[in-house]
């Protein structure tokens with residue numbers, strides 16, 4: 045991997061502390077960083093290099109999945125870090141930064157490969173990109189890349205404006221838009237699993253698949269993010285980006301050896317084939333909810349309106365469920381159900397594929413006793429794949445009973461999303477970053493929903509914290525004869541498996 049200078053805007057912030065430093069450290073331990081690597085952290089507050097390095101070390105101790113117990117490794121890692129004060133609006137700070145970058149490049153005798161990571165509020169993306177160009181930081185003899193955090197715009201128009209501004213300073217192939225769901229190992233495996241398994245390839249169509257359910261629910265509430273979250277809600281925070289990316293990754297068909305360009309093109313095709321919603325149809329296909337007081341894992345929690353920083357009149361959505369259809373030859377008439385929400389009963393990110401039951405109409409007894417075949421991709425907090433099949437139960441007069449074929453991975457062996465993504469950006473591999481075309485098409489699809497919410501055309505359903513969202517989200521599926529497959533009605537009885545192994549379980 046080529047020697048690189050990693051320039052981190054927002055080096056004193058929460059994301060840097062919790063995700064970026066631990067990811068860099070884990071890559072360092074795994075020898076996945078360039079041999080010559082320089083990090084320059086930026087923030088408004090005055091810090092010496094020593095204090096900055098101490099802060100980074102503290103973040104490793106708090107958040108790294110790897111042990112931080114070898115003083116030699118920790119020291120070698122921290123030696124790469126320098127700090128410079130920068131206020132995004134101060135031109136002279138960029139000149140100071142340029143001098144420091146060049147000085148470090150000279151000291152380490154490395155080419156001018158510069159990776160700029162914008163871990164700051166979205167209001168600064170534009171000015172930083174422009175200043176990188178104007179200050180000369182972007183005029184390198186090597187390559188330059190820009191990693192940009194979410195949110196990418198607030199709606200279709202603002203996303204287009206932001207992209208237009210960024211494109212003055214960086215070409216599309218130099219922009220790496222983070223969607224951390226694309227860095228999750230199981231999401232990255234979806235592509236490989238399909239390419240490497242003819243059985244999955246063969247089944248991946250509307251001939252065999254009855255419906256697809258994509259869930260990302262969490263027990264946490266708004267936490268300390270009222271200022272941000274109350275303006276975006278679940279629709280912008282999760283649905284427009286993470287959930288639609290999961291839908292794209294699941295539904296693309298990829299031949300073996302597909303390039304990153306082909307992956308992006310296929311994802312774009314999916315978004316283009318997504319049946320558009322008219323504003324007037326939103327209420328039929330989208331459910332929005334807001335949590336009220338309840339109990340989560342035995343603990344009483346307040347409702348959204350009583351959270352710090354949220355007003356009693358807030359109409360913000362903390363839960364979204366939607367029914368979507370992809371109008372292409374593979375997926376026509378297969379409903380995709382998506383739901384995401386805060387303060388639900390469990391933390392679970394998963395994709396469930398429910399298979400059709402072609403013989404169902406021919407035998408009433410068969411119909412009564414079997415369960416649908418399910419293929420479940422567990423993404424978070426556990427990672428695994430489960431296939432639910434039916435077999436006969438000799439102990440119960442030959443009744444059908446579901447069995448689960450199950451593969452789970454131990455969490456400590458799984459790289460964090462940010463590790464995968466930073467590693468890819470260092471190598472210049474854009475496969476698991478959001479291309480502008482996808483971002484624009486996602487906003488385009490979501491825009492009528494935003495408009496319908498704005499005009500109050502969609503009821504905001506209350507749901508108790510600790511539930512699975514409003515009942516209306518269940519009705520979305522019930523109308524088509526389906527129900528959400530949750531942990532409690534599928535694999536609740538799978539034991540936790542330590543290490544990486546295959547297992548076979550019955551579900552009785």
Ligand SMILES: NC(=O)C1=CN([C@@H]2O[C@H](COP(=O)(O)OP(=O)(O)OC[C@H]3O[C@@H](n4cnc5c(N)ncnc54)[C@H](OP(=O)(O)O)[C@@H]3O)[C@@H](O)[C@H]2O)C=CC1
Pocket residue numbers: 053054055056057058059060086087088089130131132133162163164165166193194195
């Ligand atoms: N935290 C998270 O879990 C996630 C965050 N994100 C995104 O990552 C980005 C960063 O978030 P987060 O770390 O939580 O934010 P924080 O508020 O914790 O940190 C913001 C950073 O920006 C710096 N900053 C603020 N104002 C200026 C300025 N005028 N000039 C220069 N630097 C400035 C701060 O430095 P200082 O105060 O020292 O000046 C600080 O380092 C955001 O876009 C957020 O949406 C995305 C997903 C998850």
Ligand SMILES: O=C1O[C@H](COP(=O)(O)O)[C@@H](O)[C@H](O)[C@H]1O
Pocket residue numbers: 260262281282393424
């Ligand atoms: O991007 C975000 O994601 C988190 C959930 O991420 P996960 O990796 O824990 O599933 C969500 O809590 C947050 O609101 C959102 O901004």
